[in-house]
Amino acid sequence: MNNKQVEIMKNGNGFVAALDQSGGSTPKALMGYGISKERYKNEEEMFDLIHEMRTRIITSPAFKSEYILAAILFEQTMDRKIEGMWTADYLWEKKGIVPILKVDKGLAPEKNGVQLMNPIPNLDSLLDRAIERNIFGTKMRSVIKSANPEGIRQIIQQQFDYGKQIIEKGLIPIIEPEVDINSPDKSESERIMKEEILKHLNSLPKDDFIMLKLSIPTEDNFYAELINHPQVMRVVALSGGYTREEAVKALKKNHGLIASFSRALVEGLNDKQTDEEFNETLESSIKEIYEASIV
Numbered sequence: 001m002n003n004k005q006v007e008i009m010k011n012g013n014g015f016v017a018a019l020d021q022s023g024g025s026t027p028k029a030l031m032g033y034g035i036s037k038e039r040y041k042n043e044e045e046m047f048d049l050i051h052e053m054r055t056r057i058i059t060s061p062a063f064k065s066e067y068i069l070a071a072i073l074f075e076q077t078m079d080r081k082i083e084g085m086w087t088a089d090y091l092w093e094k095k096g097i098v099p100i101l102k103v104d105k106g107l108a109p110e111k112n113g114v115q116l117m118n119p120i121p122n123l124d125s126l127l128d129r130a131i132e133r134n135i136f137g138t139k140m141r142s143v144i145k146s147a148n149p150e151g152i153r154q155i156i157q158q159q160f161d162y163g164k165q166i167i168e169k170g171l172i173p174i175i176e177p178e179v180d181i182n183s184p185d186k187s188e189s190e191r192i193m194k195e196e197i198l199k200h201l202n203s204l205p206k207d208d209f210i211m212l213k214l215s216i217p218t219e220d221n222f223y224a225e226l227i228n229h230p231q232v233m234r235v236v237a238l239s240g241g242y243t244r245e246e247a248v249k250a251l252k253k254n255h256g257l258i259a260s261f262s263r264a265l266v267e268g269l270n271d272k273q274t275d276e277e278f279n280e281t282l283e284s285s286i287k288e289i290y291e292a293s294i295v
Contacts, residue, residue, distance in 0.1 A: 012069045014293060015069065015293040016072060017260075018238070029050060030053070033271050053271070059082060059083065060278065068286065070097060070098035071097050072139050072260065073100065074102055086133055089134055100135065103127070104117045112151030113147070113148030113151040114155050116155060127169045130171065137174060137211065138171055139173075140173070142177050143178045143180060145180050145183055147188035157196075172209055174211040174213050175212050179193065210233065211232065211233045211234045211235070212236070220253040224256065244267045251295075257293075258294075261289055264285075
């Protein structure tokens with residue numbers, strides 16, 4: 001493990017950029033960027049366009065380690081190049097930004113008020129490729145829709161089971177049990193989830209570390225115990241459907257919680273913008289999210 005990257009993730013000021021839209025969410029991401037489905041005929045062309053968008057973001061002078069600690073990548077992005085370098089190498093060597101890989105294969109249908117992750121049958125080989133590509137850690141997402149204790153227990157169990165497999169490979173897993181912001185019993189879901197997470201954290205060996213990616217809590221500073229836990233390298237927050245303005249306002253109320261925004265990060269960016277317009281919009285977004293992440 002890269003000790004400099006560990007230091008950045010543990011103690012650096014900034015946030016984590018989420019650039020990991022996968023096949024299912026790519027059309028929506030492109031639409032938000034001003035590229036309609038008429039612009040591509042197949043999946044290959046679609047992935048070419050999203051890589052062009054991500055390349056434009058990553059190579060922008062606004063996208064820098066002064067504000068951004070790490071970037072989460074989709075597998076396709078890891079396997080592509082930016083200016084002749086593998087994306088992860090470009091991020092670290094040119095930008096000083098830590099590369100992280102999304103490894104989950106999407107969500108299973110809802111059961112017991114939650115959506116578990118689909119099985120990840122090729123995880124070992126994917127992690128081996130990630131190591132070859134100089135990836136620091138991983139991210140995997142599941143979703144909690146309601147305060148069902150059994151469903152939430154299963155979500156956290158599955159996340160930590162995969163997390164341990166990832167730790168064994170020498171990588172740091174980001175565990176993301178997202179609580180749906182529209183859940184009628186969101187705060188109760190958060191309470192049950194935190195209890196379950198703490199059970200698993202307290203049983204981890206002292207040399208094993210994870211990160212957490214969580215919805216911004218209903219109660220301010222509710223995740224302080226997780227943020228300060230010795231086995232937790234960092235706790236980051238997803239925007240989860242909030243606008244950037246709403247997400248930033250809520251994040252500022254939570255000391256030590258930093259952003260890991262996706263859609264809220266790229267809000268306002270458009271394919272038709274000049275480079276100057278694009279860079280100005282991105283810089284404004286990055287600075288706003290950064291300020292909310294250093295409270």
